[in-house]
Amino acid sequence: MKRAIIATVGTAAGLAALLQYKSDRPVQGSRVAVHPFSSGSPAGHSSAGASGSTAMTGHPPGGGAGDGTSQQFTGTDVVYKYGDIQLQATITGGKIAVISVSRESDRDAHSQSINSQAIPILTREALAAQGISFNVVSGATYTSDAFAQALQSALAKGGK
Amino acid sequence: MTSVVHAEAVMGTVVTLDLRSEAPGHHTEQAIGRVIDWLDWVDATFSTYRRDSEVNRLDRGELRLADSHRKVRDVLARCEELCVLTDGYFDSWATGHLDPSGFVKGWAIERASQMLTEAGVGCHAINGGGDVRVRGEPAAGEKWRVGITHPFRSDTFCAAVALRDGAVATSGLYERGLHVVDPRQRRPATDLAAATVIGPELAMADAYATTALAMGRRAPDWLADLSDHEALIIDPIGRWWETEGFKSYRVHAAPSHA
Numbered sequence: 001m002k003r004a005i006i007a008t009v010g011t012a013a014g015l016a017a018l019l020q021y022k023s024d025r026p027v028q029g030s031r032v033a034v035h036p037f038s039s040g041s042p043a044g045h046s047s048a049g050a051s052g053s054t055a056m057t058g059h060p061p062g063g064g065a066g067d068g069t070s071q072q073f074t075g076t077d078v079v080y081k082y083g084d085i086q087l088q089a090t091i092t093g094g095k096i097a098v099i100s101v102s103r104e105s106d107r108d109a110h111s112q113s114i115n116s117q118a119i120p121i122l123t124r125e126a127l128a129a130q131g132i133s134f135n136v137v138s139g140a141t142y143t144s145d146a147f148a149q150a151l152q153s154a155l156a157k158g159g160k
Numbered sequence: 161m162t163s164v165v166h167a168e169a170v171m172g173t174v175v176t177l178d179l180r181s182e183a184p185g186h187h188t189e190q191a192i193g194r195v196i197d198w199l200d201w202v203d204a205t206f207s208t209y210r211r212d213s214e215v216n217r218l219d220r221g222e223l224r225l226a227d228s229h230r231k232v233r234d235v236l237a238r239c240e241e242l243c244v245l246t247d248g249y250f251d252s253w254a255t256g257h258l259d260p261s262g263f264v265k266g267w268a269i270e271r272a273s274q275m276l277t278e279a280g281v282g283c284h285a286i287n288g289g290g291d292v293r294v295r296g297e298p299a300a301g302e303k304w305r306v307g308i309t310h311p312f313r314s315d316t317f318c319a320a321v322a323l324r325d326g327a328v329a330t331s332g333l334y335e336r337g338l339h340v341v342d343p344r345q346r347r348p349a350t351d352l353a354a355a356t357v358i359g360p361e362l363a364m365a366d367a368y369a370t371t372a373l374a375m376g377r378r379a380p381d382w383l384a385d386l387s388d389h390e391a392l393i394i395d396p397i398g399r400w401w402e403t404e405g406f407k408s409y410r411v412h413a414a415p416s417h418a
Contacts, residue, residue: 135178135298138330138356139290139309 173289180283191279202268219258251343266366292328293362311354321409327362331369351376359389
């Protein structure tokens, strides 16, 4: 069974995010934890679902949040049921400013319609997790698992 | 108010927990862990994708109902009630095989929300693949703002609602395509593109959203008669209809016509 965990810890004042991921598939090793945003992350707020495995931790280049610089990270291709996706995360001042789908390939027409619907929804939800938009999005998110992998991959590059 | 967000791939989707509290700590992590354990158990027991789940063993006649877990019997009894309540449109045998998924996800998340409340995290939102349960306030004096994904223009929302305690379930074609079967016609339901139901708790809101999609053109009359539930439905050419009370949840303008 594949399993993805994304944990974000944020405060009203600023944002500190922790993104964790583990998978039976050797995508980025069996389990990776990345701290793409370093500022003000309260200790001990990592996700509980991750217990029992060893975490690798990365730190953001250039000192992390609040410095106003913008950096772009592109993840590796993630193959899922309906094609491949590759995400690009732009991190400005320690926040995910833009997540864009930098590549998606499709196996058939059905996948095309699924991808064109699914990915923008999921992208927006990832941004929403930082309080940019809604608190919650109602409407199915079938390809979230692949999305989580692709996002993790993009952010992992920011953490190295 | 601090937010701890945890997303977990479970039950064939991603479940996101957003816990709000003044001082999150060990108890918050423990609560998340217990919720994930619960959802894993539900998945292992009720999944139609796992050959050895109790539901699949019941379907194949390898397990007698009397020998199944108490919660499995409870869920199947609730599904039977729903079948009666919905004039046969909510049918866990619609595909020819036992599939209570239309009830199980909402029911499992509802229980997860209770678990978080019992653990002292009374302010939270749980999103199970687009079906949402919220409690308390995301911040002092605020309501949870829930965006409802547009059924065919996925870069936009078709509506936005705000609430403190309650559930917002959306059933639609979306990514999963034609997954709701009209049990009467024994074919995929295609009259509606999406149905969103707001109610006091997620088990019923989720089941009613699925029911509305299966009902198609009959859905407005049926939804209008439900007590304690409000609904918005959209058909495949973009026409929409809402119950009178749905308006009171809206935070933005009405959805535009496609």
